[in-house]
Amino acid sequence: KDMAGWFAEFFETLQPTAGELLSLQEEIMKIFTSSYTKPVNIMLQQLKNIATEEGFRYQEFIERTTSLFFSSPKNALLTLYSIFEKIVAQHPEMKEPCCITLCQLFLKKDESLQKKAANFISKYGNVSSSKLQETLQSYQPEILQSAQAILASFKPQSAEPHLAEEANATEDILHTICREDNRIPFPADKEDFLFQLSRLFDMEENWEIETTIAAIIAFHPQLDKEDLNRMEPIFQRAANMVANSWEPYEDLLATFLLEYQRLWAQTDNSNTGVLRNMFTRLEEKLKGIDKNRGAYDERSFKRLADWKPGYSNATCFTPIQQLWLNVIRQIKGGNSLPLLSTPTHTPAYLQATELIRRLAVYQEAGKKPCSWDFQLAIARCAMEDKEEAIVTARQLLHDEYLHLCLFLLDENTQPEPPYNHPTAWVAAGLVKAPETEFKAFKSFSCNTLPHNHLTGNYEWKEVKPKENSYETDRRLLQLDFHKWHKYIERNSHQLWQEHLIINSKYNMDDSRYMEPLLCCYPNRPEPLIAQIISNYMAFGTPQEDSKRTLACALRMLLSFHCPLKEMSLLLLSGSLLFVDKTVRSYAAELWVEGLTAGRINNRRVGEILARLINMELAPLKRFTTQVYESMYKRSAFHNHQLEELLTVFISGLPDKPVTGLKQLLELYLELLTINRSKVTNEQLLQRLQEWATNSNLKKVTTSLNKL
Known part of the structure; x- marks a missing residue:
C-alpha cells in the first residue's frame, strides 16, 4: 500500500503534460482496478485535467469507472462527478450514458452525493427516456427524500420485465466497434x-x-x-x-x-x-x-x-513467427505493400472497408498476400457497417477477392470458386458462421481437424488431481481433443487455430503474451479461451500466473464485442467462483457489460454456475458476496437479468442445502421484492418446499413462497 501510494505521488510530482497524459490513458485506467484508494484518486485528478482535450477516451472512461462507484471514498466520487460534467459539456450525445452511470451514487447514504446525482440527471436527463426512468425506478428504495424532490419531473414508471430489447438499443454509442476515439x-x-x-x-x-x-x-x-x-x-x-x-x-x-x-x-x-x-x-x-x-x-x-521457444515445443507462436518472416522478406525484396492484418481500432479490430482497400492494393500490384497475414486480417475484421463495406468491395475488388469479401460480409452469400486462398476462406467461415461446416471447404488440404477444434466448441467436465501427483488443484476442464502426438499428425499446420492446442501449461505461461494471442481472435476467441481454462482455471490455491492470466482473458473479453459462446461462458462462470477477488470483479463487470450489449446467454450462465457448485469446486459464499458488491442494483434491466440468473442457478442446486444457501436465498428475496416479482418456476417452487423442512431455511423459504 505504501509503495503504491509513493509511486502515485511521484507520478503527480512529475507534473505530466496533457500530451503525456493522453498517451498514457490505457495505463492510467488500468489503475482503476487497484484495491488502494490513493492511486485511484490521483489518477482521477490527472484525467480530470484532460477531460476536455481532444483525444480523451471518454466512452472508455465511462465504461471503466463503473466499478469505482462501489469502492471509492467521497472525494474520488466528487472527482468522477466533475469529469462527467466535462464530458457532457464537450459531447452532448453522452448525456444519457452519463446520467445512467451516475445513478449509482444513489446507493450512497450521503445526501450531498445523492443531490449532486439528482441535479445532474435533472439538468441533462431526458424526461421521456424510458431507459432512464427504468434505471431510476430500480434505485427508488435507496433515493433520499431531498433527491426524490429534485427528480419529481421524471415520474419513473413501474419497471417491466421485458427490458432486453430497449437496453440493447440504448447504448449503441458505447458498443460501436470502430470509433474515432479508439x-x-x-x-x-x-x-x-x-x-x-x-x-x-x-x-x-x-x-x-x-x-x-x-x-x-x-x-x-x-x-x-x-x-x-x-x-x-x-x-x-x-x-x-x-x-x-x-x-x-x-x-x-x-x-x-x-x-x-x-x-x-x-x-x-x-x-x-x-x-x-x-x-x-x-x-x-x-x-x-x-x-x-x-x-x-x-x-x-x-x-x-x-x-x-526456449524450453518447449509449443507452436502457438509459429503463425506470428511466419508473419514476421514475411515482413523481413518484403523489406529485403523492396516490397512496401501494407500488411493486411494491422489493426485500425483498439484493441485488435480491423475496419472492413480498410481491409478491402488494402486488398485492392495487392490486387492492383498483382501480388499474393501472405497466408498468415490474410487469415489474421479476416479474423480481426470488425463485423459492422457491412452495407458500406459491401459497396466498397464491389467498387474496388473483383474475382476471388470480391467473392471472398462478399461471403464474409453478406449473410446470404455462399462460397464461390476459385479457391486460391483456401486458408483465408476457412478463416472467413469461422468468423461468419463458426457452427457451420461449409461443404465447399471439406476438400481443402488445410481442413484436416474435427471442426470443433477450430471453433473451440468442446465438451467439458471436472478434472480431479491424480493420485501421487504434485498437482493438488482440482481443474475445471479436460479438453476432449486427441492425444498430443495424434493431434500433431492430423494437423495441416496451415491454419492459425491449429497452432493453439497446447499440451502443457508451461508452453503458454501467463498474460505477458496471452494478450497478443487473444488479439488474434477478437471475433471468435473460443479456441484460446478453452486452453486458458484448461491450463489456469484451478480450484484450490492458484499460482500468481493463473490469477494474471484469467484476469487478462476476462479483460480482453470485456474489450471485445463478440457474443460469448460456451467456453467464454464457462470462463465467466468459473471466474465468478474463483478465489481471487480481482478475477471475480472482472467476471462481474463482463456479466454486466455483456448483458447490456446482448452478448451473453444469461440462462446458460445460471446452468453452468449450478453445475460448478454441484461439483463442490468452490464455496457458494464467494458468488453471493460478488453479486452484492458489483452485480446487484446496477439498473432495472440488470436486476431483472439477475433474477433470471438466480432462478436458474438456485433451481439447479443440490437437493441437500449447500453451505451459504441461506444468504443466497435472502438476496433472491430482496431482488424479487425490488422487481415486484414472485417465484413462478415449478422446479424452484419444489426446491423451496423441500428446503422449508430445514430449520435454518424455513423463514426465508416461507417468505419467498408468500410473495
Missing part, C-alpha cells in the same frame, strides 16, 4: 516512427507493437545511415534480450528485430563495421564463453526462421 494512429513521419521503434520493448499494448512492425515496411526505404546509428540502442537491447530473456514472446520480438538489423549489417561497409562486430560479440558470448548458461546455449541467437 482509432489506432500510424506514425505520421520518419521521426515519429523512429521514436516509436525506440519504445518497442516498453509497449504495453499489442496493437502498438504491431503498428510499429507494419511501419518498418512503410518507412524502411526512407532511412539512411544516420537513422541507423539512432537505432543502434534498440538493436543492442534486442541482443541483450536474446542473450538473457526467458519469455518466448519477448524473445521472438527481439529475434525479429535482430533479423531486421541483419539487413542493415549486409550493407554496413564503414571502417568500424559496428553492426557486424555486434553480431560477432553476441555469437561468441552465446557459443559457450558464458559457461553459466550451460545446456541452454543451444537456444542462443538463431535466425528468425530457426526460432523456437
Whole structure:
C-alpha cells in the first residue's frame, strides 16, 4: 500500500503534460482496478485535467469507472462527478450514458452525493427516456427524500420485465466497434516512427507493437545511415534480450528485430563495421564463453526462421513467427505493400472497408498476400457497417477477392470458386458462421481437424488431481481433443487455430503474451479461451500466473464485442467462483457489460454456475458476496437479468442445502421484492418446499413462497 501510494505521488510530482497524459490513458485506467484508494484518486485528478482535450477516451472512461462507484471514498466520487460534467459539456450525445452511470451514487447514504446525482440527471436527463426512468425506478428504495424532490419531473414508471430489447438499443454509442476515439494512429513521419521503434520493448499494448512492425515496411526505404546509428540502442537491447530473456514472446520480438538489423549489417561497409562486430560479440558470448548458461546455449541467437521457444515445443507462436518472416522478406525484396492484418481500432479490430482497400492494393500490384497475414486480417475484421463495406468491395475488388469479401460480409452469400486462398476462406467461415461446416471447404488440404477444434466448441467436465501427483488443484476442464502426438499428425499446420492446442501449461505461461494471442481472435476467441481454462482455471490455491492470466482473458473479453459462446461462458462462470477477488470483479463487470450489449446467454450462465457448485469446486459464499458488491442494483434491466440468473442457478442446486444457501436465498428475496416479482418456476417452487423442512431455511423459504 505504501509503495503504491509513493509511486502515485511521484507520478503527480512529475507534473505530466496533457500530451503525456493522453498517451498514457490505457495505463492510467488500468489503475482503476487497484484495491488502494490513493492511486485511484490521483489518477482521477490527472484525467480530470484532460477531460476536455481532444483525444480523451471518454466512452472508455465511462465504461471503466463503473466499478469505482462501489469502492471509492467521497472525494474520488466528487472527482468522477466533475469529469462527467466535462464530458457532457464537450459531447452532448453522452448525456444519457452519463446520467445512467451516475445513478449509482444513489446507493450512497450521503445526501450531498445523492443531490449532486439528482441535479445532474435533472439538468441533462431526458424526461421521456424510458431507459432512464427504468434505471431510476430500480434505485427508488435507496433515493433520499431531498433527491426524490429534485427528480419529481421524471415520474419513473413501474419497471417491466421485458427490458432486453430497449437496453440493447440504448447504448449503441458505447458498443460501436470502430470509433474515432479508439482509432489506432500510424506514425505520421520518419521521426515519429523512429521514436516509436525506440519504445518497442516498453509497449504495453499489442496493437502498438504491431503498428510499429507494419511501419518498418512503410518507412524502411526512407532511412539512411544516420537513422541507423539512432537505432543502434534498440538493436543492442534486442541482443541483450536474446542473450538473457526467458519469455518466448519477448524473445521472438527481439529475434525479429535482430533479423531486421541483419539487413542493415549486409550493407554496413564503414571502417568500424559496428553492426557486424555486434553480431560477432553476441555469437561468441552465446557459443559457450558464458559457461553459466550451460545446456541452454543451444537456444542462443538463431535466425528468425530457426526460432523456437526456449524450453518447449509449443507452436502457438509459429503463425506470428511466419508473419514476421514475411515482413523481413518484403523489406529485403523492396516490397512496401501494407500488411493486411494491422489493426485500425483498439484493441485488435480491423475496419472492413480498410481491409478491402488494402486488398485492392495487392490486387492492383498483382501480388499474393501472405497466408498468415490474410487469415489474421479476416479474423480481426470488425463485423459492422457491412452495407458500406459491401459497396466498397464491389467498387474496388473483383474475382476471388470480391467473392471472398462478399461471403464474409453478406449473410446470404455462399462460397464461390476459385479457391486460391483456401486458408483465408476457412478463416472467413469461422468468423461468419463458426457452427457451420461449409461443404465447399471439406476438400481443402488445410481442413484436416474435427471442426470443433477450430471453433473451440468442446465438451467439458471436472478434472480431479491424480493420485501421487504434485498437482493438488482440482481443474475445471479436460479438453476432449486427441492425444498430443495424434493431434500433431492430423494437423495441416496451415491454419492459425491449429497452432493453439497446447499440451502443457508451461508452453503458454501467463498474460505477458496471452494478450497478443487473444488479439488474434477478437471475433471468435473460443479456441484460446478453452486452453486458458484448461491450463489456469484451478480450484484450490492458484499460482500468481493463473490469477494474471484469467484476469487478462476476462479483460480482453470485456474489450471485445463478440457474443460469448460456451467456453467464454464457462470462463465467466468459473471466474465468478474463483478465489481471487480481482478475477471475480472482472467476471462481474463482463456479466454486466455483456448483458447490456446482448452478448451473453444469461440462462446458460445460471446452468453452468449450478453445475460448478454441484461439483463442490468452490464455496457458494464467494458468488453471493460478488453479486452484492458489483452485480446487484446496477439498473432495472440488470436486476431483472439477475433474477433470471438466480432462478436458474438456485433451481439447479443440490437437493441437500449447500453451505451459504441461506444468504443466497435472502438476496433472491430482496431482488424479487425490488422487481415486484414472485417465484413462478415449478422446479424452484419444489426446491423451496423441500428446503422449508430445514430449520435454518424455513423463514426465508416461507417468505419467498408468500410473495
